[in-house]
Amino acid sequence: MISQFAEFRRHWALVLLAALGVGLSISVFGVFGWGLFMLPVSTAFGWSLASVSLGVTILTLTIAATAPLVGVVVGRFGPYRTILVSMPLVAVSMAGFALVDGSPPHFYLMCFLIGFFGLGASPVLWTQLINQTFTAGRGLALGVASCGTAAFLLLVKPGAQAAIQQWGWRAGFQFVAVAPMVTLYPFALILLRPRRTAAIPAAAGDQPHVPAETPGYSALEAVRRWPFIALLAACILASSLGGLLPHLENILRTNGIAPAAIGGFASLVGAGLLMGRLIAGALADRLWAPGVFAALLICGAAGCVGLDLTANPAATTASILALGLLAGGEFALLAFIAAGYFGMRRYGVIFGLLWGVLISAGGVWSFVIGALVDRTGSYAGALQLCAASLCLGAVILFTLGRAPGWRAATA
Numbered sequence: 001m002i003s004q005f006a007e008f009r010r011h012w013a014l015v016l017l018a019a020l021g022v023g024l025s026i027s028v029f030g031v032f033g034w035g036l037f038m039l040p041v042s043t044a045f046g047w048s049l050a051s052v053s054l055g056v057t058i059l060t061l062t063i064a065a066t067a068p069l070v071g072v073v074v075g076r077f078g079p080y081r082t083i084l085v086s087m088p089l090v091a092v093s094m095a096g097f098a099l100v101d102g103s104p105p106h107f108y109l110m111c112f113l114i115g116f117f118g119l120g121a122s123p124v125l126w127t128q129l130i131n132q133t134f135t136a137g138r139g140l141a142l143g144v145a146s147c148g149t150a151a152f153l154l155l156v157k158p159g160a161q162a163a164i165q166q167w168g169w170r171a172g173f174q175f176v177a178v179a180p181m182v183t184l185y186p187f188a189l190i191l192l193r194p195r196r197t198a199a200i201p202a203a204a205g206d207q208p209h210v211p212a213e214t215p216g217y218s219a220l221e222a223v224r225r226w227p228f229i230a231l232l233a234a235c236i237l238a239s240s241l242g243g244l245l246p247h248l249e250n251i252l253r254t255n256g257i258a259p260a261a262i263g264g265f266a267s268l269v270g271a272g273l274l275m276g277r278l279i280a281g282a283l284a285d286r287l288w289a290p291g292v293f294a295a296l297l298i299c300g301a302a303g304c305v306g307l308d309l310t311a312n313p314a315a316t317t318a319s320i321l322a323l324g325l326l327a328g329g330e331f332a333l334l335a336f337i338a339a340g341y342f343g344m345r346r347y348g349v350i351f352g353l354l355w356g357v358l359i360s361a362g363g364v365w366s367f368v369i370g371a372l373v374d375r376t377g378s379y380a381g382a383l384q385l386c387a388a389s390l391c392l393g394a395v396i397l398f399t400l401g402r403a404p405g406w407r408a409a410t411a
Helices: 004-023 026-033 035-045 049-099 104-121 123-133 138-146 148-167 169-182 184-192 194-199 219-223 226-238 240-254 259-284 289-309 313-342 347-376 380-397 406-410
Strands: none
Touching: 004 123, 004 138, 004 148, 004 184, 026 035, 026 049, 026 104, 026 148, 026 240, 026 347, 035 049, 035 148, 035 169, 035 240, 049 104, 049 123, 049 169, 049 184, 049 240, 049 347, 123 138, 123 313, 123 347, 138 148, 138 259, 138 313, 148 169, 148 259, 148 313, 169 184, 219 226, 219 347, 226 240, 226 289, 226 313, 226 347, 226 380, 240 259, 240 289, 240 313, 240 347, 240 380, 259 289, 259 313, 289 313, 289 380, 313 347, 347 380
16 A cells, blocks of 8 residues: 555645645635624624624525535536636626625625535535545545645635725625635646646546445435434534634624734634644544544534633633634544545545535524624623534534445555
């Protein structure tokens, strides 16, 4: 079997591409970037936080509905042609927010369009490339690739925030639209163009489908098994973090954090996320992955409790880092667990279903949290609810047994 080092030496460019792809995907924007626009849009149009949160709910539900189709689309057209068409359409739709004039249907339509067109460059595509390419170092490769989200938090998000402060929230949307087109898009077209795909396994190139003999369950077989049901339930509960993060800036504001310091505290999510993805990926190759996932959920619950109990700067820093650890590790671990428990035969559909539920439930959580805050005037109840949800998700993960051993069969 090829060594972990040899895999990385041969496919480092694919890992870097996947990192950019994950970090600049629409789903990452929905979870980690939407919070920048909630207060400016609410103020500009006189909308409630729940009304603005409904936009990200529509976005994430659209992504979730299309996620299982990613494997089908990529299998039919290949990643090159899929990305070639999808990314420009996303950019145009994102920039179209600048034309919104206060009409809720117009605003919600743009949320739907960026979610729909984002199908062609979603994290499902990037994790499928990694899982088909790596065996010995699959967990670490997924962890490194998923670190691209930290690039959004540390680079794109501050740039969008600066654009909002300088020119308004419309300019912020335009910045987010342009960033992937000048970084990810040319890199993807160069690396994935058809004449280069000979060096990339079947699912990564312009191949028609994953071969039927590839080890794994069919989608129908997978959804009937307890590991899938348990993961589905855990995803719904874990997604409370995804619903909470768009409110992070407002939580800090209500906790009395100075406006000038909020951006610095919020960016700590990026540092925690980077650590979480690397740690989770490395541990997944060595330990029982569901146990690692459960430990991160408990860590995230502690972060929620910390934000609820105190506004002390040191405690706030630790709490945000804890949330970042979970936000970083959950994506890589879910992709790793899906490949390990269900195989690669229908990975795109199966992982698309799980990931779609994770992000769509996060959108619902975001709306519920916004409505709860509008009603109570405080984030205390929402933080306590999220902490309990994360702990229950950890308990469910401990009910998973051992994986069938598809990796050994593939190797």
